[in-house]
Amino acid sequence: MTGAALPQLPLVVGHSACIQRFEWAVERDGRVHFTQLEKFDNIIRRGENAKQGDCLLSPRLLRAQDIAILAADGRATAQVATRPRVAVLSTGTELVEAGQPLHGSSIYDSNRPQLLAHLAGYACQPEDCGTVPDDYQATLDALAAALEGRQLLVLSGGVSMGDFDYVPRALVQLGVKEIFHGVAMRPGKPTFFGFHEASGCHVIGLPGNPVSVFVNTEVLVKPLLARLAGLDYRPLTVRLPLVSTIRRKQLDRAEFLPVCLGEHGVEIVPYGGSSAIQALAAVDGFICLAVGVAELSAGELVDVRLIR
Structure with a gap:
């Protein structure tokens, strides 16, 4: 039986091994022939995987194989960090929710669903905060609500230098300290990053173009989330x-x-x-x-x- 203890039998010439059924055959004379075996073949010795005092896992985002390691050590629970709450918000009067009819020059919002899906399998709790039109007061109200109780706000659109790009000004009015606005990278040059001390919420404002959102989520958002969760981020x-x-x-x-x-x-x-x-x-x-x-x-x- 896989995993069962060996019976307490005398060892022959100091050797012991488990023989799998496909490793032997019955010859014509009725004698059983065994394949060449080495000592302890097909046997897992006690302490072979890990010894008492060994570090089983370093800090990481737990995977299925990590859960197996913990369970094999008899651990029903493990001390973990709380997953950061992440507000996800899109800006733009032209945006329409998927599944709704388009009108005039409107387009479907792909950034918010992309961000929610992108972050869902990572070390966070993404929360859908909807869309906000290109209106200063509406932007101010939506951002104020999104900052509360979250560790990170990720929004798309409204961070460039256009007449209706209200996000940076609204964030500053709400008390967000601008750390940088603009990155020497392509795509993603207008990206905004700041910190709201009153709520303890970090803010990343991404350009509204879908490829920019995707690239910057990988390059900027995920490393920040790892740090907020107490992890070292190492891209594969x-x-x-x-x-x-x-x-x-x-x-x-x-x-x-x-x-x-x-x-x-x-x-x-x-x-x-x-x-x-x-x-x-x-x-x-x-x-x-x-x-x-x-x-x-x-x-x-x-x-x-x-x-x-």
Whole structure:
């Protein structure tokens, strides 16, 4: 029986092993032939997996295999950090909830469902705070409500320099201290980051383009969430050859390019800008072109940041 203790029988010549049924055969003369066995084959010795005093798990987001390790040690409970509450909000008068009819120049809100789904399997409790139109007072009221009782507010849209981009001004009025507004990266240059001391809530304002939201969630939001949960964030990366040469002209920002994994290496997923959401369906990860890098050659090994 798998996992059962061995019977207390005398050992033959100091050896003991378990023989699986497929490891022996009956010969014509009726004699049983055993395959070559080594001492302790098919036997798990006591203390073989871990010894008393060993560290079973370091701080991490618990996975199914981690739960198995805890259960195997007889632990029915474990001390864990509280998952941060995360408010998710979209801004834009043009936005319509999926499933509702469009009217005029309206479009469906894809950013909020994307963020909620993106964060649902991570170390947080995402909470849907709906959409807010491009109106200053409405923006002020929605942001004030979203800050309360949360450790992080993630919103999309309204953070650029347009006439109806009210979010930065409203956040400052509510007492949010601006830490930075603008990042030297593409996509995602207008990103806002701040902290509301009164509520203890961090704020990340993302540009409204879907690809920007997706990339910045991986690059900025997830590492912050890990820190809030008391974890070290380590993106999963692999080093693979580039299938085709990449060239670019704008060198003043780090650029995150979506890629897919192919038989011969990494291939760039072509997309027509930050709003080209359909391209995300083929994306397995990203590569980063650092500031000042104009070209990566075909065959060159690149670090691929995989999407988990």
